[in-house]
Amino acid sequence: MKLGQLRRVLSFVIPCQLIRLSAGTSQNVLSVEDTVSQNPIIILPFWDVLGPFRIGTREAVWGADPVEFYGGIQNISPNEPGCFRSPLARNATVQWDRKEYNTSTSNGEQSVDFLLDFIDVDWEFAQKIYGWSAFQYQAWAKGEILNQGVVSQRVNIFTDNILEIWINDMHVFGGDFFGFGRAPVLVELLPGANNISVRLVREVRSMGGIFPPTIQAGLRTQPIPEQPAVVARRVVMPNVVNGKFCTRYGSITVQNQAATWISVHQVVAISGQSSCIVANQRVRLAPGQSRPLKLIFDAASRWDESLKLVLTYSRQDSILHDIGFDTQLEPASMSSLQRITFLHPSGSVSYALLKPPPTANATKNERLPVLLNLHGAGVEADGPLARHMFDDTPYLPAWILTPTGMSPWSSDDWHTWGFADAQYAVAAIPDWINSTGWNGPSVYSDKILVAGHSNGGQGTWYFASHQPDRVLGAAVASGYSSIESYVPYILWNEADPLRDAILQTSRSSFRHEILTDNLVGFPIFQQHGSADDNVPPYHSRLMNTLLAQVGEMAEYSEMLDKGHWFDGSMTTKSMLEFYLRLLKVCHSETTVPTSFTFVVPNSHDMGPRYGVVVDQLSTPDRLGKMRVTIQLHDSLVQWHLRTENIYRFHLDPSVRLANAPNQVLIDDLPHVFDVGPGAASFVKSVSNVWGRDVALDWKTLGERHGRQRGALDAILRSTGPFEVVYDSDETLSIAVQTSRNFLQYFGGDTNIVASSRYEQALDKGANVITICLRTFVPDASLPGFPIRLVSEQIFLTAPDSRLISLHLEEGMGGVWLRPLPGERLELVVWGFDEVGLRQAARLVPTITGAGQPDFVILGNEARWKGHGGAIAMGFFDRNWKISFASYLP
Template sequence: MVIKHNGKTNPLLSFSNTWDILGPFQIGTREASWGADPLECLGGFRALEPDSRAEYRSSLAPNGLVSWSYHQLDTHAVDPTVAEAVLIVDFPEVDWRFLQSVYGWAALQYQAWARGYLEISADLPQTITFYTDNVIEFWLDNKLYFGGDFYAYRRAPLVLHLAAGKYKVDIRLVRDVRAMGGIGLPNVSIKLKAEISNGTLAMVEQKLLVSDIVDGTLASPFASIPVRNETRGWVDILEIESLNATCVAGMLENASLRLAPGQSRPFPFLLSVQGPSFEPLSLKVTYATSEAPESLLSTVIFHKFLERTIHSPHKFTYLHPGGIVSYAILRAPSNQAICEVKDSNLPILLNLHGAGLEADSKQVRHMLDPVPDLHAWVLFPTGVTPWSSDDWHTWGFADVEAAIKAIPDWIKIVGWKWPSVDADKWLVSGHSNGGQGTWYALTHRPDKIVGAAPVSGYSSIQSYVPYQTWAEADPRVTLAVQNSLRSFRHELLVRNFNGIPIMQQHGSADDNVPPFHSRRMNQLISQSSDDPCHEYRELEGKNHWFEGVMSTPLLRKFYNEILGNGTEPPQLPQKFGIVIANPADIASCGGLVVDQLVTPDQLGKIEVAQDTTTAAWVLTTSNILRFHFTPTGTSMSFTQEIIVDKGSLNLPLGHERFECWLVRSEEGSWHVSDDRTWMMGQRYGAQLGPLDSILHTSGRFLIRISSKEIFDTALQVSRNLFQYFAADSEIVDLNTDAVLRQGNVISVALGPDLPESVPWFHSINVLADHGLVVRKHNGQKRIFQFEEGLGAIFLRPLPLGRLELVIWGYESCGLRLAARLVPMLTGVGQPEFVIVGKRCTWAGAAGAHAMGSFDNFWSLSETSFVG
């Protein structure tokens, strides 16, 4: 319906032109997920009304006081069924330059609040999709929505069902240097969009993911499209079929895909294309709704194939371990490279893109065009999203390895008859965030890397924008938060890549990632090895990005040197070291794989030397409980004789094929064991690590809920997983059997009960008549009485090495606080368990009742904080 007045069309949706602003207030790097809003001491911004005479305490403003102001919308584009608003907010009265001179970029981060209104002028209630670019948290008509769309992905907008009227919109403005930059006036720019929906199943056609056609062949059968349930009931997608005679489409799984009301999910399917010509694709999707289950509905989506030559960079798809379809850009070896290498299997040159870039963008796809004849397969992974989901870490790096594993499938599909791929030999390069990803690859997958070129990359999350402006907390809290991030603190892990050739390149005038990061890593590498195989070059006057940054003469020479020597594995030094932050993240180093640490709260270390006379390996360990050997391409041979912490051991034949473990006793002596029963009741593999270990899922997430009252929380978790990781999740009843599923489980519960756990987990429980019970490492119990704001989020084991993430709240406030800590943005620092309280709303992590780690037996570690 369109309303007309005096012959003019009036919009059905509109945002207010003037917005009331209150701020700025202090906030630390990625602290917003913990709460940390000082206005919560006053009942929250939602409880305040604009008052020109009112003043509020702030550590950022002159005289320590801030007051209300207002801003006009910078743009206000209106369509009868669409309303858009761009709001740019700054605070010129604050002396940002002085603050930055003391605290650096951390001082340019702040939070504020903005209030405006969304007006609906239609006669009938409307279904509305609501997009919130660069927003992490907002209240709409006094209802909280956490997660938003901080990176402006527009993958999972909110679905609202609203009657006519004027709705208050309170938006928490969070300025984040990593996302918004540290140069120029530190303003915050957000974009809102409200659009009237037809209230059906939405297929996001512009985000349809299909492989390219490569010399007449579809490069991969896997395809996917985001779907969104804009009805008020549940939707089941039943079938997909092609309307083209030359194409066949089918469901990826036998079961239907179910969407909860308001839920967005990726819909994966299979495609097969036959014939010499490729007409635009037409696909019919059939679905049913719970509102009218007897009626089958359908929609048609269209796609025009892109055709590429086999040697040009092209898109191919594959399955991510999380059960979703992802893609990478692949460039096969050129004809000249094929002629020069003849029958050798060629290594892979991995190029990791920077933050905010699609791998399929012109900038990334053609980044290495100036070096067309490299003796390698050139792979541009996406990491699932333009921000690589989590900075090329857990979820993003799983995507890298899935893309590598998919190349042999590509070879079969397109009929490639020339040199194959050596999937265990990588030359890794990357720019900016991709440069940091290169450090991650070096520290976590060293045995696969024949060379690396981190370009203009930051050294670690914590070093990019420091954390000193977080709310002041007990040092044990700070320790727990930072401990949960230590696997990404590459400065601590440089020992892992001794002997690997590295070429660092950085512009001397880089104002995005200051050259200090590369200089520091250069210094640490030099200090960690007697004979470092690395070189550092600073390009005079060059900024962060310039045309040809990844193909400078310096890098071309390095690529050709690494790839032109037959890619012989790097020579392991006679002495090298291993530093383990989380055994689940770090693969073999020098053929050694650490399975367990003695305590999870400190780094594990192994120093290795080879006796020049006997060739025996001599190992000195610190905080290592269990490790084993694995075959590797390094040139240092395995031996049966090994000395560990001055004790001599003889290993059985075949030990390098993972037939035994070396295990440390409580007394400190070592023995060889092939007993596998330790995996029953102990943490191992992907179960190790902080909350983001839940991202090690094999299959889609299963979100279980105990009642209708917590459906909104489950929907928020699902939306955020899809928004920030493109991850898939299914919302089901808590009684659904999770044992038979493949993926990890997220259980959401409210009230004086918790869902049952496996028998060997006793650390955190709820007693209906007492409160939340935390059992310390010494067996003592700490009971937190039921009260407003009490909640918990923690990991629990599932059989076969899987994980369950529990989100529990005594009442709605506690549940909301716990749910905020589900992994979403990197750098938040979520330990393995957190007990939250209402004080977290204004004090952030400093307001938590308890947090820390579990040991190898799922008991609280000794250093965990329990208030």
């Protein structure tokens, strides 16, 4: 930057309240504007509580609020006498109860801490029958926030461990269920008393299986300046190695606290006497929206211990304003554990901790493997627990990598979003080598040694079962077998068995118990404490038993009297022996066993199994399966593949096999297909007969393929910031809520645009969320798409070509995927009215395990019946037709 440009930037910088901030922490970084005196906001300590009501594991995404049966929390008053039905309480009834909770004031912030216990419920007996599922329940609390000023006041509200709230007539779903603190809710409080209703959901996975089962949650208000401003809330920076960043990317999160749209124009980094522009792309933010802003640093630049970031933005008047703040940089030595940054496939900046291998007795030409360490739920990758997991192994010959998964909860339990983060973290190691000038051993990443604890252990099962050809070995410590086995889904609302089956099918990719065939053929080590009261040892015992039944004798160590976590959990003697044994294996070709089985859920996360890649299933309603036997005929290697529910597959020539096939037989065909050194693709004909796939251009808009595969959570596979399109001022609030939830739960970025720019949004190369209200939905890019909204009806084209019409009614809403070119997706979020739209918007991915299928049409009763109130739901097949096992009226 030229000296004159630097002076202009500095002349506009608002004097800052200098706060030393460790990169990667979630502390707030505030400008002096935030210290402006504010009229006091007071959260009153007295609350009216109604509950407990039942709720199943992760069922809240579907609504399932019993109070909605009585008109909803906004329409009932604690002052009105009456009882409400609940199967959890005596006489099957509950009533309002007045409670007083602790409130406090600190630095102008007001907070209230909720503690619900419901001592009249016999939780102990219920647990004997239903286990931890009995410790899940929900309740509502109604209170007031007092604005003692004479004018309205804008405040940020942080909703720790809260999923849903009402503030006056403003509804918020998503909240901050795990207490990340990334994206607060911007609220305008009127003078006087403001009503607030808080839906409190007890979740065993996040709140524990303790007795008695209490709910602990909190609300916190933070005053903000009256002037529009952009405030940095979270900083992610790489470590500084030898005076330079060890990787190129950084990130800050900005929030628009104004009542109007703003645009961020650039960010300038200043350190010592040098400066440079690190972000120079215009980014727009809607009122109340938060976005992570990507920073790109020059790899050659040198930095002091602190860094000033100056952000330039404009309001609707187009006048440029600057705001600046300091952040403390953290140095690290070349060989120490350090924070590296990289781009998640969505374009957001992520980070991981990397410990390079020891250089003693190693050469630069030596390629050492990666030990991918997946952390547990609630563990920050840069926190003290994760940082010291491998302190006892300073000489382990491996690149030890601990990714974040984009949140302390790994976003979605190391599944679609967190799974991609882990893979891209591995791919970032060569960038670190180039940036730092590392002259030690290089990296071997064709096969990875995957290890994880607790939720990370579950993530290890996921990685190994979905990418078996990339796994050198798997070490699972205190891992649970699957989401729905951890806290069983037995107290959900009742529904037609087909509706239940559709949700189970949506979650089938995460059911590792039914994917054990994919875990055969590479070493597995399991470790579990016998006294683990967090993840019961049963989970490891079960997986060990199931593995034995498919022929994989996994090593198993159950440690007497050890709990869930203890110092050295990941570096026990048995663990170290397992690591060292695998890390010494030479990187040679793989010899395929004489027979193997490959189980294929409907998911793009599935990689090859001994080079076999399934591109499409015949139907998404069931798992695919391939059984392979290998024989030698006249010095030719012949593979016989017997398939179930497979429509298209190919053989990946990049997978190095010692006994790769020269010929293949498929099912009962008498014809033998010769296989050369290149890729070989096969597809079924209309008459259900296998043949070579000669249509190299088959990946058209009408063929579901690539990143489009999966259930509704396939929308998370965006290759850039999500484009969120809203069609009116009424839907803008849902667009902002959607944006906030993507940032809160996934660290994802969203660009909100009006419907007038719908066509431009479709062409931007990212996935699109289109939010529509009432009777209009834009036409699908694919002609003849089976869900259409015409005037006052929704038309669904059934698998037998029958046309089903649904008359629009109050409270109806829906979500459905639609294809876009380039393996992209559009998610339509539609409501006939605001009630239906709010209900539909819940199904946009937030917390895992809810099981949203490809399409759902909800009726008004879904507000209290959950998925039992769905009018239609199911999947789209490989041709984007509604599948035969879908639930249709």
